[in-house]
Amino acid sequence: MDNKVNDALRLEDILNTTPTAVGWSSVSSGRIEYINKAFSELFGYDLSDISDLKTWYSHAFPELHANPHAVAPWDLVGDENGFSPDLKTKLLCKDGSVRQVGIRFSTVGDKRLWYFNDITDYWVAEERLRARSDMLEMVAKGSGLKEILNVIVKQVQRESPSSLCSILLFDATEQRLRLGASPDLPEFFNQAVDGIRIGMNVGSCGTAAYLGKRVIVEDIYTHDYWKNFTALAQKARVAACWSDPIMSSKGSLLGTFAIYKRTPASPTNKDLELINFACNLVSIAIESVKAQEELEHRAYFDHLTGLGNRGYFFEQCDNILKESLMKGFPLSILMMDVDNFKSVNDAFGHKTGDLVLQKLAQVSELILRREDIIARIGGEEFAVLLPTIDKKEVLRVAERLRKAIETSMVLSMDNQKVYFTVSLGIAYKDHGYCSVDDLLSIADNALYQSKSAGRNCIFSLEYNAHNSLF
CATH class of the missing domain: 3.30.450.40 (GAF domain)
Structure with a gap:
């Protein structure tokens, strides 16, 4: 009897010196009979905290413990040599922290020896x-x-x-x-x-x-x-x-x-x-x-004015044209071109020309509705999509734009006042299918007529209809 006690004491002394967390329990009773120093240091529990496997399991695996269908790692069956397969799982420590561990056990007689490998860092x-x-x-x-x-x-x-x-x-x-x-x-x-x-x-x-x-x-x-x-x-x-x-x-x-x-x-x-x-x-x-x-943003918007670019305008127009065909509302495309823009650049420099384009964008956004789409589609050329409004309202919007831009001004690099105007061409579609290219072509023709009429004016063409000078 004394020899058995001494053997057990010697085993505990040996296990207390190993850095691996180790404990053993009774297979028949489920009572935990020993945990080593490394176990307590790793998980924070001492033997008085976890007297049996049921208590230990409820502390270390509360989520699984709450599920009556969960299989406790302690119930795993070992192989013919008494060794369990590797089990990797999360384990709740006494201080509330969580460790990821690898668990194995071996069974000898009524004793089940547990080994815990801390793999949290990995x-x-x-x-x-x-x-x-x-x-x-x-x-x-x-x-x-x-x-x-x-x-x-x-x-x-x-x-x-x-x-x-x-x-x-x-x-x-x-x-x-x-x-x-x-x-x-x-x-x-x-x-x-x-x-x-x-x-x-x-x-x-x-x-x-x-x-x-x-x-x-x-x-x-x-x-x-x-x-x-x-x-x-x-x-x-x-x-x-x-x-x-x-x-x-x-x-x-x-x-x-x-x-x-x-x-x-x-x-x-x-x-x-x-x-x-x-x-x-x-x-x-x-x-x-x-x-x-x-x-x-760079793919769809103009870096100078912050407006949409040509690709953005075509994409948005294509979507709204399809919607107009389904819902039957009218729409228009308005083209704007700065009059004599080259002369502005030649007289005041390209930086002043940039200011003119930025000012045009700012003034236009103040006048247009939220649902209107404006884009810079060329050097000094802008396009506006005006959905849902009739031709008379489109002409009123165009005239408001023309007047507001006509009275706008920027200061050149040497503080000279620079005024500028735009010519506008309108393509109006009341019903029926029409592609973006078709409408832009009509608006471009109207813009050409506006330029030919003396600039700083508006010309409109209706899809499959007659033109008119405004």
């Missing part, structure tokens, strides 16, 4: 690489920024299940934070935070954005930064908030990333490293989406 690295890859793929496929940011938040919350995360985007014009992604915080909380102005004592995020540095609030209810928002935090059941500013590659503020906790808490080094990872990934996502949007 799992985290793989998950983060996958999250980064998924994010970049979503950017390439044109996914919306909110959808991409939600993926990032979910990844962080997988690594830290006790955390609730929020991404706010910085509106530089209004100096406010706008909701980017916060899928698991209450909707009332998100609505209250959306649009909040940055500044001191504006919670963790408003202050972090204002200061441009990390803000750690371990206890929301005792901290000055949250003194105006404690009721909101209490309703949302959050008690700690750690927030980092998200910076662009050029050092400008893009937004904030925050981790909320249900109870007062200070971040560990791993928490801070996780925040750094999240901020970096969010920064890449925002800048990538903005770059993609900029490329798309």
Whole structure:
């Protein structure tokens, strides 16, 4: 008997010196009889916390434990030699953190010896690489920024299940934070935070954005930064908030990333490293989406005037022409050309010529409706699509444009006043099928007639109808 006791003691001494987390249990009773030092250090539990497998399972795997159909890893059957297959799973530690572990056991008689291999670092690295890859793929496929940011938040919350995360985007014009992604915080909380102005004592995020540095609030209810928002935090059941500013590659503020906790808490080094990872990934996502949007904008919009370009105009016209055919509403295309534009460039320089084109665009957008489409389709040539209005109204709009442009003025590089005019040609379609090219050709002919009539005037041609001088 003494020899058996001594053997057991010697085995425990040996297992306490190994860096591998080890424990053993009784097969017949399910009682956990021993865990080594590495086990307690890794998971935080001691033997008094987990006296049997049922208790250990409820602590370490609460989600599976709540499912009566889940198969406990402890119930796996070993092979003929008494060894189990490898099992990789998440395990909840006593402090609420999560570790990814590899589990094996061997059975000898009534004893089942468990081995736990901590693979959290490898799992985290793989998950983060996958999250980064998924994010970049979503950017390439044109996914919306909110959808991409939600993926990032979910990844962080997988690594830290006790955390609730929020991404706010910085509106530089209004100096406010706008909701980017916060899928698991209450909707009332998100609505209250959306649009909040940055500044001191504006919670963790408003202050972090204002200061441009990390803000750690371990206890929301005792901290000055949250003194105006404690009721909101209490309703949302959050008690700690750690927030980092998200910076662009050029050092400008893009937004904030925050981790909320249900109870007062200070971040560990791993928490801070996780925040750094999240901020970096969010920064890449925002800048990538903005770059993609900029490329798309350049593909469809004129860099000088900000109006649509020829490709954009044709695409929009084609869609509206199809709609007009189905719904039976009239539409017109109006062509505008700056009169004697070469003379402006020759007399005042190309920079002044650019100002003339920008002014024309600005004046036109003030007069046209939201549903009208204007584009720069050539050097000094502009086209406008006017859907749903009849010919008389089209002529009134054209005359308003002509008069407004005639009275417009820009200053040359040497501060001389430069006035300019436009000639306009209208192609009007009341019904029937007509292609964009057909209407543009008719409008171009009308524009030629306007130029021939002395410039600074309007000429209209109706599709399959007679022309008229206005």
